[in-house]
Amino acid sequence: MPDKADLVIRSATIVDGGGGPAMRGDLAVAEGRIQAIGALGDVTGEREIDGTGQVLCPGFIDVHTHDDRELLSAPAMTPKVSQGVTTVVAGNCGVSLAPLVTDERPVPPLDLLGVEWFRFAEFGRYLEAVDAARPVTNAVFLVGHQTLRYGAMGRDLDCAASAGETAAMAAQVEAAMRAGAIGLSTGLFYPPAQAAPTEEIVALAKVAGAAGGLYATHLRDEGDALEESVAEALTIGREGALPVVFSHHKATGRKNFGKVRRSLAQIDAAAAGQKVALDVYPYAAGSTVLLPQRIDMAEKVMITWSEAMPDAGGRYLHDLAAEHGLSDQEMAVRLQPAGAIYFMMNEADVQTVLRHPMAMIGSDGIPTDPRPHPRLWGTFPRVLGHYVRELNLMPLEEAVRRMTGLPAETFGLRDRGRLVPGAWADLVLFDPATVIDRASFDNPIQTSAGIGMVAVNGEVVWADGAATDARPGRALRRAA
Ligand SMILES: [Zn+2]
Structure with missing residues (x-):
């Protein structure tokens, strides 16, 4: 059993990504990968995170x-x-x-x-x-x-x-x-x-x-x-x-x-x-x-951006059309190029x-x-x-x-997507009692609640509601 790790997350509810039942335990990370999972009382981490009450799962x-x-x-x-x-x-x-x-x-x-x-x-x-x-x-x-x-x-x-x-x-x-x-x-x-x-x-x-x-x-x-x-x-x-x-x-x-x-x-x-x-x-x-020929597939269309009318963002197409005395379709053409919900x-x-x-x-x-x-x-x-x-x-x-x-x-992502020793340490620690989205159609740029820690390739990139300085990601090539 190794006794030194870069990161140890303690006493978390471990959900391993395979669909099996959660179990309580610790997880140690060394050199970007998961080193060990279980009761790791004899392992010390350069950084230690208490995972009590939190779910620890693959990123x-x-x-x-x-x-x-x-x-x-x-x-x-x-x-x-x-x-x-x-x-x-x-x-x-x-x-x-x-x-x-x-x-x-x-x-x-x-x-x-x-x-x-x-x-x-x-x-x-x-x-x-x-x-x-x-x-x-x-x-x-x-x-x-x-x-x-x-x-x-x-x-x-x-x-x-x-x-x-x-x-x-x-x-x-x-x-x-x-x-x-x-x-x-x-x-x-x-x-x-x-x-x-x-x-x-x-x-x-x-x-x-x-x-x-x-x-x-x-x-x-x-x-x-x-x-x-x-x-x-x-x-x-x-x-x-x-x-x-x-x-x-x-x-x-x-x-x-x-x-x-x-x-x-x-x-x-x-x-x-x-x-x-x-x-x-x-x-x-x-x-x-925004596809003018396709607007009738939707009950409502909200404009998200328009080069022709930048103020249209966040407005409904139908309201804009009424204000301009145009059909919805004519208005959609007028707004081009544009995006929509x-x-x-x-x-x-x-x-x-x-x-x-x-x-x-x-x-x-x-x-x-x-x-x-x-x-x-x-x-x-x-x-x-x-x-x-x-x-x-x-x-x-x-x-x-x-x-x-x-x-x-x-997608053939080798050594990812599961919490097993040897896999890349892409990890999320979240609170299952509070995790929720906060972004809405009216207020769409909002972080979510309940995401405590995120690690990519063994490096902590998100902690306590904020990004760290680490930038460990990479373009993964298809495994031959
Ligand atoms: Zn698509």
């Missing part, structure tokens, strides 16, 4: 983020660290910062990553830039189909990619995988990708699959054609011979409420023959760029998806948004405080498994 893995630029421009990663997240999965919805070089404002939704940050012709150079930025959290990366498409086809995106363009995108996928990407993402819902036929994605998925990657998808349609879109993604998974991750699973639009029971049954049935996974955010509203889901559906044993948690937060959806700051504490403690939707150990062990296994 949360935010499986669905748009943090690609944040990792470079705001490496403190405060929205994530403050809620216990220690690793983010970036490059979702077909939107990745690399590989693309452009000085222009890229077509929406690529502009969610900002307008001056597309500077990386090679995926590997982007990963190096992330390492050089020394972010507080770890990150893994998908390569985005919309980014590839814009790079290969420019603004002529209303058609299928030609054979030459597809080959160019496939070569980029191959290079990204070689550099350490964990797979391919698409956002077939979005205008730059809508004209891409299934075969175009299959061609790219085959390349990612051959390299051991996975396929994460924002479906072509999460409303009227939800089931057809799930079927398309499953086809891409089978033909590309790679796992499918259904991003932010939901049914949008009032007439589609309840449909998630059928789409989840479809995914369950497919699981017998192919690898599938899914994630969800714990809110009945979504957020993305769409109140478009059913709370019962959100809970149905959250209860599904495959459902991982992903914030889908948009950190560049000046008035972001509250999921950016509140997702993980909201699951633990609201859905687990208040609504008893699932046991705490199960919620932690879906935030840690399950995503680590799904």
